[in-house]
Amino acid sequence: MTSVAINSSIGKSKLWKPPIVGIVTFVLMLFAIALGHTSMVLIEHWLGHERTYVASIFMGVGAIVLLWYGVKSKNESLQTWIGFFAGLIIWMTWVEFFYMFYGRANWGMLPRMDGPDGLSVSGTFPEYMIMGATIGILLMQCCFYTFDKDTRCNMFLWFQKKLGLRDGLGPSTKKAKDRNYAIITFMETIYVTWFCYAWNLLCFDPGLVGSDDLFFALNMTSVFVAFVWSGYCFSRLLKFKRTSTALRYAIPVGSIFWISVEIATKWNLFTEIWVHPWDYKIEMTVIFGAFLTLALLLVMAPKKPSELGKARPNLNLGEQR
Amino acid sequence: MNRITRYFVCLAAVLLLSDMAFAGKLKLPSGMGGVPDIGAIPCEVFSNMMQIGPLGTKRSLLTWAEGYYFAKSGKTIDEILADAQEAGTSWDFDSLTGHLVEYCAADPQALTSAAVIDLGGRLLSVSP
Numbered sequence: 041m042t043s044v045a046i047n048s049s050i051g052k053s054k055l056w057k058p059p060i061v062g063i064v065t066f067v068l069m070l071f072a073i074a075l076g077h078t079s080m081v082l083i084e085h086w087l088g089h090e091r092t093y094v095a096s097i098f099m100g101v102g103a104i105v106l107l108w109y110g111v112k113s114k115n116e117s118l119q120t121w122i123g124f125f126a127g128l129i130i131w132m133t134w135v136e137f138f139y140m141f142y143g144r145a146n147w148g149m150l151p152r153m154d155g156p157d158g159l160s161v162s163g164t165f166p167e168y169m170i171m172g173a174t175i176g177i178l179l180m181q182c183c184f185y186t187f188d189k190d191t192r193c194n195m196f197l198w199f200q201k202k203l204g205l206r207d208g209l210g211p212s213t214k215k216a217k218d219r220n221y222a223i224i225t226f227m228e229t230i231y232v233t234w235f236c237y238a239w240n241l242l243c244f245d246p247g248l249v250g251s252d253d254l255f256f257a258l259n260m261t262s263v264f265v266a267f268v269w270s271g272y273c274f275s276r277l278l279k280f281k282r283t284s285t286a287l288r289y290a291i292p293v294g295s296i297f298w299i300s301v302e303i304a305t306k307w308n309l310f311t312e313i314w315v316h317p318w319d320y321k322i323e324m325t326v327i328f329g330a331f332l333t334l335a336l337l338l339v340m341a342p343k344k345p346s347e348l349g350k351a352r353p354n355l356n357l358g359e360q361r
Numbered sequence: 362m363n364r365i366t367r368y369f370v371c372l373a374a375v376l377l378l379s380d381m382a383f384a385g386k387l388k389l390p391s392g393m394g395g396v397p398d399i400g401a402i403p404c405e406v407f408s409n410m411m412q413i414g415p416l417g418t419k420r421s422l423l424t425w426a427e428g429y430y431f432a433k434s435g436k437t438i439d440e441i442l443a444d445a446q447e448a449g450t451s452w453d454f455d456s457l458t459g460h461l462v463e464y465c466a467a468d469p470q471a472l473t474s475a476a477v478i479d480l481g482g483r484l485l486s487v488s489p
Contacts, residue, residue: 143414144413144414144415144416144417145415145416146416147416147417148414148416148417148420149394149414149417150393150394150395150410150414150417150418150421151394151395151410151413151414151417151418152392152393152394153394153395153396153410158388158389158396158397159396159402159403159406160406160409161409161410161412161413165413165414166394166413166414166417169394245392246391246392247390247391247392247393248392250391251391
């Protein structure tokens with residue numbers, strides 16, 4: 041398809057324009073997070089713990105090979121999809137399953153207990169206790185992105201503006217054509233997931249916030265902040281026209297929104313059907329089908345030439361919507 | 362003492378007693394994993410803990426058992442196992458904890474101490 045034809049198809053499309061692009065990518069992201077949980081449960085169930093630990097090494101290698109293809113591609117849309125899936129797989133395997141191995145099998149950590157009599161196993165499994173301890177590394181990395189003049193993440197750009205760093209850092213040395221969206225999406229997926237996990241885990245840690253008033257207040261505040269933050273970002277997402285950019289932006293929007301979902305499940309407000317796929321086969325099959333359909337629709341959606349690597353406009357600040 | 366004062370005195374007494382009862386219950390520092398007394402929990406809870414933290418849970422109950430056996434026999438676990446070895450029975454971490462796990466899986470209503478006592482029956486019977 042030529043650039044002219046592509047542009048023409050975008051213009052004629054009644055479906056792929058704001059706010060549809062934003063809504064579809066947001067819903068897709070929520071399904072992806074739910075299905076990510078389901079995948080882990082299914083892998084553990086099918087392979088058993090011991091084999092899962094070994095398999096996770098190779099699944100992660102497979103994701104890196106996938107990423108390698110993505111990085112080599114000139115197609116921004118393909119780069120974004122590959123970066124996202126590779127990030128998701130690496131998080132599940134090299135992070136979560138590895139932590140699971142260390143916590144449960146190697147170091148012999150005991151599960152944290154919950155409930156009025158302290159005899160119920162808490163959802164903060166050993167791997168999440170370890171993950172909670174990585175907050176310092178996460179913040180250190182966040183410092184790098186805060187002080188990096190080439191970062192294009194809106195949150196860090198906002199920090200730079202508020203901290204008066206823009207003049208000191210100078211203009212970005214990278215233009216849009218210099219950026220590889222596979223590795224950007226890959227790192228974005230991992231960092232956003234890590235950040236949201238850390239946020240939830242800190243607010244759930246009884247050693248830090250107890251289990252009474254402070255716990256309640258902090259988690260209520262979290263719900264409020266997550267709703268406002270994700271709501272604000274969602275309102276911006278609704279204006280997106282390019283599916284690749286929308287998909288990248290939907291990663292933090294969906295993940296920040298999910299913080300409230302995790303808190304709601306911690307309060308037993310509803311059942312996490314995505315971690316009990318055997319009990320909710322039909323529901324999870326429907327969610328999986330919906331995810332595939334939305335992903336297929338996004339893949340087949342008309343693209344701008346820049347998304348297909350035909351040509352890329354030179355951008356200095358921010359991403360093109 | 363008027364009626365209101367009596368109510369307050371009674372209320373204070375109840376609060377004091379409930380506080381004493383609360384203070385009497387051992388609690389772990391809240392960030393920690395595990396339970397304060399692994400020997401005094403239902404086997405069902407032990408089995409649930411086993412699913413999430415198998416190695417740590419087994420080790421925790423074995424440590425409790427070692428203390429119990431020492432109190433009963435005056436021997437450390439290594440001495441008890443050496444006696445068992447002489448009597449022709451070989452035990453290691455997996456077989457010792459495996460016995461506890463199997464006992465609990467078979468009888469979820471029992472306390473974990475019953476599993477420890479059952480294992481102790483086998484270990485200490487051959488230890489002079």
